[in-house]
Amino acid sequence: MEDDSKREQTALAVLRIVTALLLIEHGAMKLVGFPALGVGRAGDEGNLxxxxxxLSLREVFGGLAVLTGLLTRPVAxxxxxxxxxxxxTTHFSGKSVxxxxxxxxxxxxFGFIFLYLAFxxxxxxSFDAKLKRI
Known part of the structure; x- marks a missing residue:
């Protein structure tokens, strides 16, 4: 039973880390055009x-907090x-359902994964786990 719990916590950490890295990438693309210079969804990097x-700063810095596992629940x-x-407001409104x-x-x-991490x-x-032990 203890092995199952450890595997679950490890899988949860991998989900958190991969999701955070992808979110940071989205925010960085909007802010500075990296990693896809000139291809960002915003279309006008540097002129937001x-x-x-x-919102882009929240993606980058919130993503960094989730990546490191610091204040994960409230940030998520x-x-x-x-x-x-x-x-x-952007995708559902006036477009296809x-x-x-x-x-x-x-x-x-992203929204549902972050909701899952919040719970x-x-x-x-994670830093949250380390701080809990102190």
Whole structure:
């Protein structure tokens, strides 16, 4: 039984880390055009609206917090809400109800993964786990 718990915590950590890395990539692409210079969804890297700048900074710094497992639950809840609102206002609104057709499948998946992390916590290999032991 203890092995199962350890495997679950490890799998949760891998999910958290991979998801955070992908979110950081999305935010960095909007902010500085890296890793896909000139190909970002925002279309005008370096010339973002104030709202888009704030949201992109949340993606990068929130992603870093989730990546390291620091304040995972509250940060994941904030990011889940951001993804849900973004999906509703940008992708779902006035477009197809099917995520694959409205371009919001990644945002929807991010939202639900972050909601899951908000309830489960970071898993293994996190600052939250280290701080809990102190």
């Amino acid at each position: 609206s104030t709202l888009m700048l704030i 809840l904030l990011l889940s809400g951001q993804m849900g609102l973004g999906y509703w 099917f995520p694959m057709l409205n371009g919001g499948d990644d945002m929807l998946l 489960t916590g970071p898993g293994a290999w």
